[in-house]
Amino acid sequence: MKILVTGGCGYVGTKLTQALLEREDYHVAVLDTQWFGNYLPPHPRLTMFVADIRAIDAFDLTPYDTIFHLANIANDPAVELNPYASWEVNVLATMRLADRAVRQGVRHLVFASSGAVYGVRSESRVTEDLDLLPISEYNKTKMVAERVLISYGDALAVTIFRPATVCGCSPRMRLDLTVNLLTMQALMNHSMTVFGGSQVRPNIHIDDLVDLYLFTLDRRLVGVYNAAFENLTVLETARRIAEQVPAEIEIQPSADPRSYRLCSDRLLATGFRPRKSVAMAVGELASAFREGRLNEQPNWHNVSWMKEHNLG
Numbered sequence: 001m002k003i004l005v006t007g008g009c010g011y012v013g014t015k016l017t018q019a020l021l022e023r024e025d026y027h028v029a030v031l032d033t034q035w036f037g038n039y040l041p042p043h044p045r046l047t048m049f050v051a052d053i054r055a056i057d058a059f060d061l062t063p064y065d066t067i068f069h070l071a072n073i074a075n076d077p078a079v080e081l082n083p084y085a086s087w088e089v090n091v092l093a094t095m096r097l098a099d100r101a102v103r104q105g106v107r108h109l110v111f112a113s114s115g116a117v118y119g120v121r122s123e124s125r126v127t128e129d130l131d132l133l134p135i136s137e138y139n140k141t142k143m144v145a146e147r148v149l150i151s152y153g154d155a156l157a158v159t160i161f162r163p164a165t166v167c168g169c170s171p172r173m174r175l176d177l178t179v180n181l182l183t184m185q186a187l188m189n190h191s192m193t194v195f196g197g198s199q200v201r202p203n204i205h206i207d208d209l210v211d212l213y214l215f216t217l218d219r220r221l222v223g224v225y226n227a228a229f230e231n232l233t234v235l236e237t238a239r240r241i242a243e244q245v246p247a248e249i250e251i252q253p254s255a256d257p258r259s260y261r262l263c264s265d266r267l268l269a270t271g272f273r274p275r276k277s278v279a280m281a282v283g284e285l286a287s288a289f290r291e292g293r294l295n296e297q298p299n300w301h302n303v304s305w306m307k308e309h310n311l312g
Contacts, residue, residue, distance in 0.1 A: 004227030164228030
């Protein structure tokens with residue numbers, strides 16, 4: 001089977017590509033701008049295309065059974081650097097990808113949306129049936145991209161995941177995500193700075209998200225699913241980190257209103273089960289740091305790297 005992973009050099013994409021290549025009958029192609037580098041070693045069943053998803057019209061999709069569409073300009077601050085480019089990448093390119101996939105016989109498209117499309121919610125169970133009320137440009141692009149893809153659902157299998165904030169180790173790290181960021185602060189500075197602290201953030205371990213993508217591929221799962229397994233306040237997250245990496249917690253005021261809990265009962269009803277936790281991610285990050293496999297790299301902070309290199 002031939003599979004295309006857009007954004008396959010990213011934080012999640014790198015681990016997904018590696019997991020797919022562990023299956024001997026899979027041939028994987030990665031389409032990625034490589035803005036943040038490439039941490040995938042050469043492999044006889046791996047083909048790399050250094051390209052922008054906005055150039056998808058020039059790309060032949062006929063060989064591919066399934067597309068994992070992870071390529072996007074990710075998170076609120078990155079999108080705010082250039083909202084116009086973000087709409088081009090996150091929405092228009094997604095529409096062209098889906099249209100081309102249908103025309104060229106792709107059977108299954110799996111899309112990485114965001115759990116933040118629900119906006120600020122007070123409900124204890126934020127399910128897939130609730131209205132979407134995105135408050136940022138980034139989350140608006142995800143909502144519109146979802147609706148574009150759903151419109152192609154009669155022509156190919158479409159799976160949309162709304163993941164929580166991802167945590168854990170990857171060859172292409174991100175140190176600007178809550179658990180990873182606070183854990184690195186604790187490891188390097190023996191202190192963590194929490195802004196606000198009462199905001200609830202859902203979390204998912206990167207290995208569980210990769211397992212979910214493989215689960216979806218094996219079962220041709222279709223539909224829209226939340227993917228989150230631990231809803232914690234930012235302060236609770238910091239305290240869990242401090243249990244393994246002793247550090248002071250400094251609380252600063254915050255104007256960030258984002259707070260929401262995700263309910264993943266629909267996903268669990270499919271039979272999928274997570275196997276990892278925030279605590280396990282912290283332990284893995286700490287071990288990698290102490291063994292010299294994890295350190296501060298400027299390209300592991302998306303926004304500052306994009307600013308420095310005028311990317312977007």
